[in-house]
Amino acid sequence: MKKALLACCMAISGYSYADISTGTGLIGLSDGELSQVEGAALFKLEYTTPAQAHSTMTSQNIGFYKLGLDAVVELNANIKSLKLGCGGINGAGNCDIDIDNLSLSGPGETSADRVNSSAQLTNPFIQFAIKNPQSAATREIMGFRLSAEKAMGLLTAGTENSDQPNGINTLSGAIKIKETTGAATTKARGMSYADTGMKIKGEIKFIGNLWRPGFETDNYNLQLDAAQATLKVNGTTLSGNRMTSAKLTGSADIKDLNFGGSITARVQNPLLSWLPVNINATGYISGLKANLDIDEDLGFIHKLPLNNPFSLSLQKQQIHWTGAEVAAQRGWWMAIEDEIDIGQVTPSNPIDVTNDILKQVVPQINDYLTKNAPSCTLFTCLVTGLSIGEVDLSSAKPLYFPIKDLQLATQNFAPNCYGGLRYC
Known part of the structure; x- marks a missing residue:
C-alpha cells in the first residue's frame, strides 16, 4: 500500500516523493532508485487505432477507446425480465434481447451453492467505438461495449427445464456451442403401406442361387420396437439478430432396431405369380445411421456455464469489436467468445420416428433384400414362409433425421434462491 501511495505521489511531483513517516521534504529519485518502486493503477485506458483494428473497421476509420478496471469483481444477480432493443426499427413487441428470469451466480448444482457464491468478472471494462477518432470536428460514437476479459460462473435462464420453452425468448448475439455427445431412444411405432406409400420389394433364392425371382407387396403391417441411439452434436457458432432457435447438426448411430409383424407378397414371375409368399417378418435392422438436423427452441436451453x-x-451499425470473432450487428448484442459446454444432448423423452423417416428406410430395405436375397424352397415358402432375419444397413446412406424442440435432461438447474423458490 505504501509503495502504491509513493507511486501516486511521484506521478504528481515529477519523480520525487515525500517520506510521510519522517516528515522530510521531497527527495529526488535516480533512475536506479525509481526502477525499484512498484505500483499498479486501478484503472487502465487503452486506445486501438483504426489501423490496429479489424480490417472492416480500418476501412471505415473506426478506432476503440477502452477504460478497464484492473480487478476481479464478484456478482450474484437475478433479473426478472431483461428486455433490450424493443420496438423502434424492430417493430412493436420485438426485442433484440428478451430473456425471462435471468440469473448469474458462481458455479453450483444446488440452490445453496448458488446463493452463497458469486460469478467472477476479471478485469471488467467499457469500450467505445469511435469513427474518425483523430478529428475533433467529425468524430462520432458508433457504439459501446460492457465486457470483462473473463467471466466465470453460471448463467441460467427461465424457471425450470420442462417440456415447455421458457427463459430465452429472443437473442441477438454470438454464442459458441462446444461439440458434445448424447444418447437417445426412438419411440416404438407401427409401419404399414398406409404410412409410407411404398412397396416392400426384394428377390428370393430358389434352387440355390440359380433362380432369383423378385417379389413385392403393399400388404405389410410391421411393429418397430424402441431402439437406442448414440448421438454426436457438432460444435457451432450461433450468431444473428433476434434468434429464437438454435440450428444444430450432428450424427446418430442407431442400435439394432427389432421389428415383427406380417408381410404377404407375390412372386414377380409369370409362372409363379399365383404363389403367395408369407414372409416371417421377425428380424432386426442393424447398422442404421442418421444425419441429425436439430432445430432447438432457445427456450429449452437454460444452463450456460461461463x-x-x-x-x-449496443451499436448503431455493424461493429467488429477488438478480440471478438464475430462482428456485432446493429442494436443490442450479447457475445460469449469461448465455447460453451451445454452438456450431453440427452432428450428427456423418446424421439418420434416420422413417416418421412420411414420413407427413407423402405428403399434401403428393398435394396438389401435384392442384393442379399433370402432363400427358401417352394415347399418352405408355401408352408413356413420366407424368413428375413437381419437387415444390415451399415453400408447404406445415412438417413436425414430432423429433430425439433427437445427437452434436454442435462439442462436441469437449481434456482438462485433460498427456500425452494423457482425465482426470487
Whole structure:
C-alpha cells in the first residue's frame, strides 16, 4: 500500500516523493532508485487505432477507446425480465434481447451453492467505438461495449427445464456451442403401406442361387420396437439478430432396431405369380445411421456455464469489436467468445420416428433384400414362409433425421434462491 501511495505521489511531483513517516521534504529519485518502486493503477485506458483494428473497421476509420478496471469483481444477480432493443426499427413487441428470469451466480448444482457464491468478472471494462477518432470536428460514437476479459460462473435462464420453452425468448448475439455427445431412444411405432406409400420389394433364392425371382407387396403391417441411439452434436457458432432457435447438426448411430409383424407378397414371375409368399417378418435392422438436423427452441436451453470473455454491446451499425470473432450487428448484442459446454444432448423423452423417416428406410430395405436375397424352397415358402432375419444397413446412406424442440435432461438447474423458490 505504501509503495502504491509513493507511486501516486511521484506521478504528481515529477519523480520525487515525500517520506510521510519522517516528515522530510521531497527527495529526488535516480533512475536506479525509481526502477525499484512498484505500483499498479486501478484503472487502465487503452486506445486501438483504426489501423490496429479489424480490417472492416480500418476501412471505415473506426478506432476503440477502452477504460478497464484492473480487478476481479464478484456478482450474484437475478433479473426478472431483461428486455433490450424493443420496438423502434424492430417493430412493436420485438426485442433484440428478451430473456425471462435471468440469473448469474458462481458455479453450483444446488440452490445453496448458488446463493452463497458469486460469478467472477476479471478485469471488467467499457469500450467505445469511435469513427474518425483523430478529428475533433467529425468524430462520432458508433457504439459501446460492457465486457470483462473473463467471466466465470453460471448463467441460467427461465424457471425450470420442462417440456415447455421458457427463459430465452429472443437473442441477438454470438454464442459458441462446444461439440458434445448424447444418447437417445426412438419411440416404438407401427409401419404399414398406409404410412409410407411404398412397396416392400426384394428377390428370393430358389434352387440355390440359380433362380432369383423378385417379389413385392403393399400388404405389410410391421411393429418397430424402441431402439437406442448414440448421438454426436457438432460444435457451432450461433450468431444473428433476434434468434429464437438454435440450428444444430450432428450424427446418430442407431442400435439394432427389432421389428415383427406380417408381410404377404407375390412372386414377380409369370409362372409363379399365383404363389403367395408369407414372409416371417421377425428380424432386426442393424447398422442404421442418421444425419441429425436439430432445430432447438432457445427456450429449452437454460444452463450456460461461463469461463469465457463475455460482453453486452449496443451499436448503431455493424461493429467488429477488438478480440471478438464475430462482428456485432446493429442494436443490442450479447457475445460469449469461448465455447460453451451445454452438456450431453440427452432428450428427456423418446424421439418420434416420422413417416418421412420411414420413407427413407423402405428403399434401403428393398435394396438389401435384392442384393442379399433370402432363400427358401417352394415347399418352405408355401408352408413356413420366407424368413428375413437381419437387415444390415451399415453400408447404406445415412438417413436425414430432423429433430425439433427437445427437452434436454442435462439442462436441469437449481434456482438462485433460498427456500425452494423457482425465482426470487
